[in-house]
Amino acid sequence: xxxxxxxxxxxxxxxxxxxxxxxxxxxxxxxxxxxxxxxxxxxxxxxxxxxxxxxxxxxxxxxxxxxxxxxxxxxxxxxxxxxxxxxxxxxxxxxxxxxxxxxxxxxxxxxxxxxxxxxxxxxxxxxxxxxxxxxxxxxxxxxxxxxxxxxxxxxxxxxxxxxxxxxxxxxxxxxxxxxxxxxxxxxxxxxxxxxxxxxxxxxxxxxxxxxxxxxxxxxxxxxxxxxxxxxxxxxxxxxxxxxxxxxxxxxxxxxxxxxxxxxxxxxxxxxxxxxxxxxxxxxxxxxxxxxxxxxxxxxxxxxxxxxxxxxxxxxxxxxxxxxxxxxxxxxxxxxxxxxxxxxxxxxxxxxxxxxxxxxxxxxxxxxxxxxxxxxxxxxxxxxxxxxxxxxxxxxxxxxxxxxxxxxxxxxxxxxxxxxxxxxxxxxxxxxxxxxxxxxxxxxxxxxxxxx
Numbered sequence: 001x002x003x004x005x006x007x008x009x010x011x012x013x014x015x016x017x018x019x020x021x022x023x024x025x026x027x028x029x030x031x032x033x034x035x036x037x038x039x040x041x042x043x044x045x046x047x048x049x050x051x052x053x054x055x056x057x058x059x060x061x062x063x064x065x066x067x068x069x070x071x072x073x074x075x076x077x078x079x080x081x082x083x084x085x086x087x088x089x090x091x092x093x094x095x096x097x098x099x100x101x102x103x104x105x106x107x108x109x110x111x112x113x114x115x116x117x118x119x120x121x122x123x124x125x126x127x128x129x130x131x132x133x134x135x136x137x138x139x140x141x142x143x144x145x146x147x148x149x150x151x152x153x154x155x156x157x158x159x160x161x162x163x164x165x166x167x168x169x170x171x172x173x174x175x176x177x178x179x180x181x182x183x184x185x186x187x188x189x190x191x192x193x194x195x196x197x198x199x200x201x202x203x204x205x206x207x208x209x210x211x212x213x214x215x216x217x218x219x220x221x222x223x224x225x226x227x228x229x230x231x232x233x234x235x236x237x238x239x240x241x242x243x244x245x246x247x248x249x250x251x252x253x254x255x256x257x258x259x260x261x262x263x264x265x266x267x268x269x270x271x272x273x274x275x276x277x278x279x280x281x282x283x284x285x286x287x288x289x290x291x292x293x294x295x296x297x298x299x300x301x302x303x304x305x306x307x308x309x310x311x312x313x314x315x316x317x318x319x320x321x322x323x324x325x326x327x328x329x330x331x332x333x334x335x336x337x338x339x340x341x342x343x344x345x346x347x348x349x350x351x352x353x354x355x356x357x358x359x360x361x362x363x364x365x366x367x368x369x370x371x372x373x374x375x376x377x378x379x380x381x382x383x384x385x386x387x388x389x390x391x392x393x394x395x396x397x398x399x400x401x402x403x404x405x406x407x408x409x410x411x412x413x414x415x416x417x418x419x420x421x422x423x424x425x426x427x428x429x430x431x432x433x434x435x436x437x438x439x440x441x442x443x444x445x446x447x448x449x450x451x
Contacts, residue, residue, distance in 0.1 A: 015341050018236045020246055023229040025171040026311055027250025031064075032174055033112065033308030034119040035222030036258055037301055040265050041277035046215050048275075049199035050266040056212065057262050060219035061255035063411055064226040066404035068251040070382040072244025073398050075230045077388055079239030082322030083231040083315075084381045091384040094328065095441050100377040101323045102437035107373045107430075109316030110350055112224075113309060114357035117145035120305040126282065127299030145358045152310050153351035158340055170307035175257070177300050181285075182260040189288030191267035199271045206421075213418020217371040220415070222258070224374060226251045231315040244397075264288075317346030328444045372423075372430040375416050382408045 018026075043053050074087045082101070089097025121144040125132040132140045155166050185191070202208040229236065229246040236242050265274065268284040277283050285297035317333075321343035324333035333346045382405050385398065398404060420427040 016235055016237045016239070018229075018232060018242075020242050020249070022168055023232070023236050023242055023246035024250045024253075025168050026232065026314060027225060027228040027246055028175065028254055029171040029307040029311035030225030030228040030315060031223060031250065031254045032178070032257065032304065033222075033225070033311075034116045034305060035218075035224075036261060037281045037304075038119065038278050039218050039222055040262055041274050041280040041283075043215050043218060044199075044271055045275040046211050047199075047202060048271065049202060050196050050271055051199065052202060052212075053215075054196075054259070054262055054266065056216050056219055057258055058255075059411075060216060060223050061251075061258065063220065063408055064223040064251050065248075065255065066408040067378055067382055068226045068247040069244075069398050069400075069404045070385050070408065071227045071230050072247045073385055074381065074388060075233050075243040075247070076240040076397075079233040079236065079243060080322065082233075082319050083227060084377050085319050085322050086233075087230075087381045087384050088377065089326075091387045092380065094326075094445075095438070096377070096380060098323065098328045098441040098444070099434055099437045100381075101319050101329070102440060103373050103377065103434060104316060104319045105350075105353075106433065107370050109312050109319070110353040111357060111370055113149065113312040113316070113350065113354040114145070116305050116308045116312065117148050117354065117358060118142070120148055120302045120309065121145040123279075123282075123298045123302035123305065126279075127295055127302060142358050146355045148306070148309060149313075149351050149354050149358070152306070152313055153347055156310070156313050157337070157342060157344060157347055166310060170303075170310055174304040174307045175253070177304055178257050178261055181281075181297070181300075182257075182264050185264045185268065185284070185288050189264075189268060191264075191269075191288060193267060195266050195270050210418050210422040213415050214422040216415045217375065217419045220375065220412070221371040223254070225311070226254075227378070228311065228315055231318045234318070313347060313351065316350045317343045320346040320349065327447075328441065370430075372416060372419055372427045373433060375412055375419075376434065379409050379412050 040053065043056070044050070047053050047056070071083075078086050078090055080086050082097075084100040085097045085104075087097075088100055118141065121141040124144060125137065125141055131144060134140070152166075202211060227247065228250070229243055233239055233243060236246070265280055265284050268287040269277075269280070274280060274283070279298075281301055282294040282298050286294040320329055320333045321336075323329035324331055324346070330349075333343065333349060335345050336342065337344045385405050386402065416427075
């Protein structure tokens with residue numbers, strides 16, 4: 001098969017300016033978003049057992065680490081912008097690469113960007129009520145979310161160096177916030193480890209398995225981003241060494257933070273009171289330290305979500321840039337700013353779509369099936385390490401190979417099957433979304449060849 005990626009011209013080339021620290025920060029920032037601050041209450045409602053919930057958080061972390069090991073090998077061999085788009089297109093067929101970019105555009109980046117921005121505005125409204133008291137609160141929160149997207153989009157339009165600097169500070173602040181919350185919560189807060197044994201058993205048989213599969217899919221959404229630095233492979237210095245290390249370092253740290261944070265939630269809140277609560281972080285702070293601290297933590301969580309929004313604005317446009325450069329997306333998306341060396345129009349396009357989703361509210365249904373959509377293509381990419389090994393004619397540098405790839409593919413595949421059985425409507429819509437990308441691929445290819 002002929003190579004998919006052509007040599008970029010001087011007008012579309014990105015610069016390798018990111019080292020290990022900003023690349024690892026990008027992974028951490030993209031992983032720690034709205035998911036970990038909102039899903040535990042929903043998980044407790046489904047599972048009813050704190051120990052099972054913590055076990056699934058650990059299991060999701062193991063899967064993310066297995067995926068990161070495999071993506072490290074793929075990224076070292078193909079260090080170009082685009083992530084799965086490049087890997088699947090090179091190792092299997094350009095159609096598969098296009099479909100993952102297609103899903104990323106509609107589901108993988110724009111919808112989480114909209115959701116995280118709305119979550120950030122929601123927490124800001126709790127921390128600073130004056131922001132939403134001079135008019136319709138719903139409308140004002142939407143406007144605030146769009147303003148956040150616009151402001152951070154403008155930052156990243158000014159170049160990868162400034163964007164990385166802002167990203168580094170936001171991510172370090174997020175890590176310090178979670179670490180301080182966990183340490184202070186256990187050291188000074190009012191809670192009980194007895195809550196670990198106060199849950200209810202999961203129903204036996206198929207019903208229990210389907211519930212566990214759906215819950216794990218929600219957890220994997222919270223872990224999504226373990227492959228983040230693979231999307232900016234064209235901008236990482238010494239990618240053969242730096243890219244795999246950034247994936248492992250970032251993913252490992254997030255696993256520890258997630259386990260500590262969720263253990264703190266269980267310590268602070270009895271299972272029955274946690275069920276169905278979205279703003280579980282604020283409730284935990286109120287239980288641990290008193291009601292005034294709920295307001296303080298809401299402001300800090302809003303700050304933490306800024307890092308996730310920033311990371312999404314960095315990553316998504318690199319996928320569209322790579323697709324457009326190869327003729328499988330709108331041509332203008334491949335244009336790179338002559339001074340700041342960033343894919344300007346790809347950034348503008350994603351921010352505009354996210355703003356539309358915020359304004360219309362239509363992203364709610366997308367978020368429901370997003371986990372299913374995003375679970376499909378990493379399986380194919382991880383299995384691509386076997387084709388990569390045959391093409392290279394040498395053993396891959398993956399610890400424990402081929403176990404990480406097999407564990408990730410088998411567990412994620414089972415998770416999707418169980419989630420489909422539990423939520424067939426949303427899962428079917430997700431498959432339809434993927435299917436609509438097939439005619440789009442041939443249309444873009446036809447137009448691209450006619451240039």
